[in-house]
Amino acid sequence: MSTVEIKNLHKSFGSLEVLRGIDFTVESGQVVCVIGPSGSGKSTLLRCVNLLEQPTSGTVVVDGVDLTDPDVDIDAARRHIGMVFQQFNLFPHLTVRRNVTIAQERVLKRSKGECDRVARENLEKVGLIEKIDAYPPQLSGGQQQRVAIARALAMNPSLMLFDEPTSALDPELVGDVLAVMRKLAEDGMTMLVVTHEMGFAREVADRVVFMDGGVIVEDGPPEQVIADPQHERTREFLRRVLHPGV
Amino acid sequence: MSAVSEQQATSPAEPRKGLSPRKKQRISRVIQYAVLVVILVVLVALADWKAIGESFFNLDVAGKGLPELFTVALRNTVIYTLSGFVLGFVVGLVLALMRLSSVAPYRWVSAIYIEIFRGLPMLLIFLMIGSLPLAFPGFELPGGVYGSAALGLGVVSAAYMAENFRAGIQAVPKGQLEAARSLGMPHMRAMVSIIIPQAIRIVLPPLTNQLVTLLKDSSLVLILGVTAAQVELAKFGNDESSTYANPTPILATGLTYLLITIPLGYVARRLEARQGAGR
Ligand SMILES: Nc1ncnc2c1ncn2[C@@H]1O[C@H](COP(=O)(O)OP(=O)(O)OP(=O)(O)O)[C@@H](O)[C@H]1O
Ligand SMILES: [Mg+2]
Numbered sequence: 001m002s003t004v005e006i007k008n009l010h011k012s013f014g015s016l017e018v019l020r021g022i023d024f025t026v027e028s029g030q031v032v033c034v035i036g037p038s039g040s041g042k043s044t045l046l047r048c049v050n051l052l053e054q055p056t057s058g059t060v061v062v063d064g065v066d067l068t069d070p071d072v073d074i075d076a077a078r079r080h081i082g083m084v085f086q087q088f089n090l091f092p093h094l095t096v097r098r099n100v101t102i103a104q105e106r107v108l109k110r111s112k113g114e115c116d117r118v119a120r121e122n123l124e125k126v127g128l129i130e131k132i133d134a135y136p137p138q139l140s141g142g143q144q145q146r147v148a149i150a151r152a153l154a155m156n157p158s159l160m161l162f163d164e165p166t167s168a169l170d171p172e173l174v175g176d177v178l179a180v181m182r183k184l185a186e187d188g189m190t191m192l193v194v195t196h197e198m199g200f201a202r203e204v205a206d207r208v209v210f211m212d213g214g215v216i217v218e219d220g221p222p223e224q225v226i227a228d229p230q231h232e233r234t235r236e237f238l239r240r241v242l243h244p245g246v
Numbered sequence: 247m248s249a250v251s252e253q254q255a256t257s258p259a260e261p262r263k264g265l266s267p268r269k270k271q272r273i274s275r276v277i278q279y280a281v282l283v284v285i286l287v288v289l290v291a292l293a294d295w296k297a298i299g300e301s302f303f304n305l306d307v308a309g310k311g312l313p314e315l316f317t318v319a320l321r322n323t324v325i326y327t328l329s330g331f332v333l334g335f336v337v338g339l340v341l342a343l344m345r346l347s348s349v350a351p352y353r354w355v356s357a358i359y360i361e362i363f364r365g366l367p368m369l370l371i372f373l374m375i376g377s378l379p380l381a382f383p384g385f386e387l388p389g390g391v392y393g394s395a396a397l398g399l400g401v402v403s404a405a406y407m408a409e410n411f412r413a414g415i416q417a418v419p420k421g422q423l424e425a426a427r428s429l430g431m432p433h434m435r436a437m438v439s440i441i442i443p444q445a446i447r448i449v450l451p452p453l454t455n456q457l458v459t460l461l462k463d464s465s466l467v468l469i470l471g472v473t474a475a476q477v478e479l480a481k482f483g484n485d486e487s488s489t490y491a492n493p494t495p496i497l498a499t500g501l502t503y504l505l506i507t508i509p510l511g512y513v514a515r516r517l518e519a520r521q522g523a524g525r
Contacts, residue, residue: 013382052424079430089425102439103429148425155429 003028003190004049004123009058011044018044020214022058026159031191033201033222036211037237042194045211046161049192050081063158079107082152082160086167088144090136090151096123097132100151108155113152122150127182142173146180153184160184162193196242202226210234304494311486311495318475319482320502322336326464326478329392330399331457337400338407343437345412357407363405372398372469395467399460406459410452414445451521454514458507479503 004026011019016043034042047053048060051067051074060067065077081193090164091099098194100119110118122230123129126146128139136144145165152160162181178200185204195201201222208225208235210218218225218234229235230236265273344356363371375394379385387393418441426436446453465480472481483499 052428052429075427075430075432078428081428083425083428085421085425087419087421089419091422091425091440091444103426103431106435106439107430150280151429235371 002026002066003063003201004192005059005061006045006049007059007061009045009048009060010056011041011048011053012056018214019048019157022214022216024209024216024219026190026192026238027206028158028190029188030206031185031189031193031204032207032209033205034192034194034209034211035201035241036217036236040211042211043163044159046083046163046192046194049159049161050078050083050084075107077199079155080158082155082157084145084148084152084160084162084165086164088136088141088148088168090144090148092136094135095132096128096136096139096147099136099147100154103151104154115187118154122153123147125153125183126150127176134208140173141169142176145169145177149177149184157189159190159192162191162195164194164196165170166195166197198226198238210237212237275480281455299461301493302497304492307486307490307494308498309490310490311482311498315479315482315495315498315502319477319479319499322467322476323478324463325392326395326399326467327457327461330403330464331397331459333396334403334407334456334460335453337404337440339411341404341408342411342415345408346415355496360405360408362404364409368398368402368463368466369469371402372466376470391467391470391472394470395464398466399463403456403460406456407449407453410449410456411445413442413443414449417448418444448521451514451518454510454517456513458510461506461510462503 002025003026006022006024009019009022022045024032029092034045036042044053048055049062049067050058055068058068060088062077062081065072067074068076090096091102094102097116097119100122101115104115104118105112120129120132123132126149128143128146128150131139131143136147139147149165160223165181166177169177174197178197181191181193181200182204193205195202202221205222207220208218208222209216210225210229210231212233218229219229224230225234226238229238312511341356341359344352345360347353347356375387375398378387387397389396422440422444423436426440427433431439464478467476467478468481468484472478479499480503483496486495487493
């Protein structure tokens with residue numbers, strides 16, 4: 001079954017058309033990496049999947065629910081779609097524990113004990129159980145991002161969205177976050193990942209989508225899109241990403 | 247002084263005709279000290295120190311105001327101030343949320359309220375509240391003078407606090423709301439649990455200053471006509487000084503205000519400094 005089904009998605013900001021007819025699906029358990037130059041609409045596409053941006057036209061179906069249907073309860077739909085941001089966006093005034101429990105408690109109405117159990121389980125998973133009583137500003141960027149992943153996972157999402165999760169990190173901290181994501185993929189999580197980490201895309205992704213100018217230029221397995229791109233624009237982009245400065 | 251002589255003065259090679267800038271500065275400072283000394287001498291010589299001491303620092307008179315200065319007057323001042331602050335805080339927060347609402351009429355109502363109540367003197371607000379029974383005979387605000395005081399101080403400070411809260415809410419990074427919404431929190435829940443707590447932290451310094459302002463403005467409660475049990479600091483000082491025909495109580499009242507306003511001001515500056523460092 002497909003977890004995400006996007007049909008003819010358009011998105012404009014005023015007169016600027018950022019997404020110009022996107023069609024693609026993510027099958028359940030698949031990892032799809034989205035690559036493309038800056039401004040090509042990758043973040044906008046991702047944000048349309050949980051309706052942080054309202055699509056101008058087209059349909060976005062997640063878990064069989066059409067999110068563009070005006071009658072749909074968007075808050076209920078978002079509970080099952082985890083999102084990880086480039087800037088982490090942890091709640092700085094709350095402890096790590098509270099960051100991971102607050103939505104469970106307020107949104108899913110889980111009991112205190114249950115919230116705590118789930119928080120520990122997920123912090124364990126990202127290797128940060130010892131930071132459970134710390135505040136986000138006391139953590140490194142890499143640690144904050146892993147807490148953010150735990151926070152999203154605590155809601156038992158059926159889909160995880162990642163928007164350049166390692167772009168704001170110092171190079172030596174990237175590995176820890178990618179390792180967590182790799183583990184998540186191995187465990188069968190459905191993931192849609194905007195990234196510039198070509199190594200990760202090549203090794204972990206089932207499919208790689210190359211976007212440029214608000215359209216999908218190329219969509220296929222990594223060994224095709226990254227290793228043997230069919231389009232000149234993809235080749236040009238990959239040349240710049242894989243051999244910067246050349 | 248002409249440009250030519252100035253140039254000469256600063257040129258060390260030339261024989262000096264005028265004074266060097268450093269010498270001039272020193273002379274100017276000597277003159278300033280001299281003026282100060284003369285003023286002090288004149289004050290000491292002319293002032294009637296015995297009369298001043300008896301008038302303003304009369305411990306007998308000051309002692310008669312105790313302990314009521316603290317147990318009644320200060321206590322009432324604090325009650326008026328805090329009740330006004332709480333009302334202003336709640337209404338101000340609601341006004342700020344209205345100001346940021348996507349529903350235009352809410353924004354208008356809030357904007358008009360803020361403009362009106364920031365534009366009127368607090369004294370006038372108290373006069374209006376005092377005149378309500380004239381307009382509606384038999385009408386009485388719940389809580390009597392305490393209710394009226396809270397209302398007067400609250401409606402005005404709400405306008406100021408609304409602007410503080412609005413700035414605070416807007417200072418919380420956009421990603422915070424997005425993160426909260428992406429976890430399935432409805433808009434209001436995200437505001438209450440995530441955005442507003444951070445906004446309040448940001449506006450703590452201006453809110454503390456607002457508290458100082460309210461403490462001072464609570465003196466206007468005397469307009470409402472208060473009983474001896476409801477008296478606050480300013481009126482208490484005034485009454486005592488008429489009773490004993492001596493201004494010492496007014497001075498004592500002033501010191502009591504400072505006892506609170508100076509530490510609060512210090513707290514506000516500390517909070518501000520800490521935020522500056524945290525950025
Ligand atoms: N809220 C907005 N209002 C107006 N324009 C926007 C908004 N969000 C994005 N855009 C514009 O849409 C275009 C695509 O932005 P988007 O963030 O989706 O690109 P991206 O592929 O994620 O780029 P990057 O790699 O730099 O993150 C850009 O030109 C951007 O300026
Ligand atoms: Mg982006």
